[in-house]
Amino acid sequence: MFDSLLIANRGEIARRIGSTARAMGIRTIAVHSDIDARLPHVVEADTAVNLGASDPASSYLNIDAILAAAAETGAKAIHPGYGFLSEKADFAAAVIDVGLIWVGPSPEAISAMGDKVNARNLMARHGVPVAPGASDPVQDPDAAQAAADAVGFPVMVKAAAGGGGMGMAVAEDAASLAEQTTRISGFASRLFGSPDVLIERFYPRVRHIEVQILGLPDGTVVALGERECSVQRRHQKLVEETPSPALSPQQRAEILAASRRAGEAVDYRGAGTVEYLYDVDSGQFFFLEMNTRLQVEHPITEAVFGIDLVEAQLRIAAGETVEIPAEPKGHAIELRINAEDPKRFLPGPGVITGWREPAGEGVRIDAGYRDGDEVPRFYDSLMAKVVVHAPDRAQAIRLAAQAAADFEITGPKSNLAFHVELLGNPEFESGDYDTGIVGRMR
Structure with missing residues (x-):
């Protein structure tokens, strides 16, 4: 095991990685x-390095500054967390090229999954279900129309190099397809550096289900259950739970097996997540994307499986064995506490003037801030995560609702009131919901 780790991230995930590393006797280096x-x-x-100005390009996205910080502090390994540079193959390659240990999958695996069209075609070749769609990317309305003619309207228009729910739109007919293709292609070019667009069939009633995988040093890929991520606003997740209330035992076995095949297809190492759309009407699931990193919602998998996924990542990166728990126990829910308006979900950064966390058996708080800290406008609005674990779903909902009600944050806006509302919503309580639930609440 390496003796020092630079954590190339910020906030709650940097704090969470640091906690596990220090418990393992690893010296931690923050940036x-x-x-x-x-x-x-x-x-x-244990050590901290200032990367530079507050804008991401000058700090958390500055590869040269991060590598210089690693050299200055004698770091032996780098963990990217999630977001920022975590899924940048060139960053992973740069870390490896200077002789450091990269805590994550290979640059080749990251690159293979970074393009939605290539990833979709690769998954199809390895027996992972994919939605009907074009096997080649498009950039202009005429090519998009040809692809849509083969698939049938409505279609989803997606940035091929995108991720995290950004760069997506629905086209109901030829006119809207031309408009959305031009818009998404331009957006993708500016944000992701590629104008390529993917056309797939759109399913109006879907759930968003993902599977946690671990690629072990010996090449084995294991699947640690699924997470339900259908409570979203603007394709961005707000609440996750595990296990999913939607899946039968047979469907669960099928989606876990498909996820193992997905990891094997790219010789995956470390923690990753295979994401799917689950069509409510047909009961079929389709590959959406693979996130080649740790997910924000990883704590609910940790809760039901009794595993520390960050420790697993570090041990896999060091070539050590990882003990895999056999069966999950109970039900877990995560609430993302964001600095945003609870009705319109508009950002509401500011200085925290009051902060009181809930506590109790089965309640875990992963927080990136405390009283007196500033939630800045430069980064994601996530302030903390409330994670609860209980013997069954009904008890987990009650525990999460109480924790949300007990969490007090003043200064910046927060979406705590939304979580209280959602957890008391009959549709959510029933378990029979889909990605449109937030829109129906509003």
């Missing part, structure tokens, strides 16, 4: 921007 100098992930680290 931060100017505005983040006082955050808990910095204060708690």
